[in-house]
């Protein structure tokens with residue numbers, strides 16, 4: 355009798371030692387002690403549980419599974435053991451088995467927050483978002499300050515295309531944890547998706563044209579671009595504000611604008627902000643979505659798009675990446691070429707219809723490869739205004755830096771001017787990437803040390819080592835397409851080099867003059883050297899804060 359009690363006591367002692375090692379994260383030693391405890395007491399459920407946990411931390415999932423199962427044989431109504439075994443199944447990728455265990459955990463403890471959270475994760479991984487949302491909602495009810503639960507529910511909403519709900523959750527997650535970078539990124543992504551009419555692959559070609567009432571952006575979100583803003587005000591906002599006056603003077607909203615310029619410098623962003631600013635309906639069309647293999651369908655799709663815009667006038671009808679037509683046309687002659695020609699004709703007819711009927715539909719097309727836009731479209735005159743969207747200048751860069759830092763935890767003094775200098779030659783998208791990068795340094799530190807600090811000028815400068823301008827390849831491409839070319843000819847066996855004009859005829863070159871000027875300027879050595887010098891200065895001046 356006595357000896358038996360002694361051994362039991364020993365098992366308990368070994369168990370406690372094991373737990374101590376577990377706390378210290380010395381898992382191998384913990385396993386040793388738990389094993390001894392188990393030898394001394396074969397029915398000690400806690401010891402199996404402890405050993406399972408140690409195995410789990412060592413990623414020895416099969417062993418962990420065995421021990422949890424044994425623990426459950428001995429203690430079959432223990433929700434924690436079910437929950438933990440569920441985690442092992444989850445890690446092993448057996449989500450269905452995991453869900454079964456979480457079900458049990460919840461059965462034996464209906465307020466088991468972690469089990470709901472974990473089951474939600476499983477459902478989300480299985481793309482059963484409605485169930486995931488339900489579980490995360492319960493999680494939040496049980497622990498209302500759980501930022502991650504909001505974030506995950508937000509994700510489930512995002513993947514279910516419920517953008518408003520997703521935005522709310524990401525915002526809440528950020529409110530609870532301002533350094534929650536993933537939440538911030540998704541918040542912005544969803545806002546953009548919402549503005550862009552959701553998943554573009556949803557195929558406008560086959561079905562509905564999506565009309566967006568509010569893009570969620572206005573001119574306030576837009577740095578610089580003053581000339582463009584004014585142009586747009588004249589084109590659509592003023593005529594709408596006072597339609598009678600506009601009519602009296604024969605000014606009407608509508609017509610066509612072609613925007614071109616390097617990638618990531620704000621064409622798409624501007625149009626979305628303009629639609630939001632003007633509070634008009636916004637229809638975002640990707641040409642790749644309406645082009646259809648079947649003859650006749652592309653025209654039908656185009657017609658439907660214009661029809662929808664008319665119905666919702668005043669409206670901005672936005673054809674993004676309008677070079678898709680030209681690119682494809684090059685790809686094939688024959689039948690495909692024929693189909694494209696009729697598509698372009700249809701496009702021109704629709705544009706004419708809008709002009710003729712003085713409809714308040716502004717058609718904006720955008721491209722970063724104007725040389726690929728079908729010449730028939732370029733030369734038609736339907737796009738009476740041709741606007742170059744350049745890379746941001748100093749003042750714009752300054753503002754873009756500030757706009758995209760707006761919701762981030764910044765140190766009191768940031769050397770904005772220097773950062774604007776540092777980012778010379780960057781596209782707007784590059785600058786945004788730089789800001790996001792800068793925020794990750796204090797965030798990673800906070801994750802590691804638990805101490806939060808603000809983003810400083812030094813963080814931005816450090817980020818500039820990783821995020822560089824992405825425009826180089828584009829300039830090279832533009833130069834190839836628009837600049838002068840050398841043609842090599844052999845006459846009577848002798849080599850002759852002749853400088854010829856680019857693919858565009860002189861009239862067209864006039865149209866894209868601004869772009870050509872900028873390319874030429876950017877390819878001059880002293881400009882390049884100047885830019886490099888400016889960046890160096892900005893980088894190595896002493897950092898005040």
Ligand SMILES: Nc1ncnc2c1ncn2[C@@H]1O[C@H](COP(=O)(O)OP(=O)(O)OP(=O)(O)O)[C@@H](O)[C@H]1O
Nearest residue numbers: 576577617618619620621622623722754782783786
């Ligand atoms: N004027 C601006 N103010 C603030 N942010 C801007 C501005 N212009 C661009 N951005 C930022 O840069 C990102 C990229 O811009 P956008 O997608 O509009 O480029 P784009 O010119 O349409 O490029 P692409 O030719 O590749 O389609 C935007 O999502 C936005 O975050």
Ligand SMILES: [Mg+2]
Nearest residue numbers: 621622623674
């Ligand atoms: Mg774009």
